[in-house]
Amino acid sequence: GKNGSNSRNGKRTKTVVTDVGPVTVEVPRDRAGAFEPQIVRKHQRRLTGVDEMVLSLSAKGLTHGEISAHLAEVYGADVSKGTISTITDSVMEGMAEWQARPLDSVYPVVFIDCVNVKIREGQVANRPIYMALAVTAEGHRDILGLWAGSEGGEGAKHWLRVLTELKNRGVEDVLMLVCDGLKGLPDAVGEVWPQTV
Structure with missing residues (x-):
């Protein structure tokens, strides 16, 4: 039938x-x-x-x-x-x-990092995935977003775009941001949230 x-x-x-x-x-x-x-x-x-x-x-x-x-x-x-x-x-x-959902206005701690993941697009290639993970005021962990970058690794300019997107989704302030020592990254953070440690 x-x-x-x-x-x-x-x-x-x-x-x-x-x-x-x-x-x-x-x-x-x-x-x-x-x-x-x-x-x-x-x-x-x-x-x-x-x-x-x-x-x-x-x-x-x-x-x-x-x-x-x-x-x-x-x-x-x-x-x-x-x-x-x-x-x-x-x-x-x-x-x-999920990636565009509104976020809290303040996060006590945000961790950002980049990991290389094998992604198949015709052929398998390493792609950087940018991640932002927050600890909320209630003490819960929340992944704020995942962003796929292009081959060639992590860059402070890309992080500036990611952090600006988070601000545009409602994050007015981050008390402490935890990241690695990537050149230019502290300046990118300071441009989006000037008071962030």
Whole structure:
């Protein structure tokens, strides 16, 4: 039937892709439309375990075609490249929202550093990832953001852009900033937050 559903013995059935393979679910007939399933929602074709597997495989650098082939081979699950793209796109949208979220006006401590990470963009290459981690006034740790830089390593100019973005997202003051001895970095910090130690 359409969208993987059909009728069997007077009951509607649909196939749901799970992390243990395809599962057939019998759906009660409901003329009034009042039945609300709790585990497999109406029109849902995948359970969250599949989404998590797709994201994990994507993070390991597999292409959408490779992920689709892997799920078919290991789980017997038919997950199209289009579906995989939808799953990864939804995470990217959430990441963009998280990266632009408003921040606290004051942080007692902010740690900034750069780590080199292997990223696959056609081929695998080292890319610097700039990180800012804060300790909030309540004593909790909060990652303020992650920024991918270009090859060639860490630079004070890039840090100036990162710190300016944090200020534009609402951070008016940082009491203490912890960083390495990168040349020009103290000047960049002083330009954004003049009173920061």
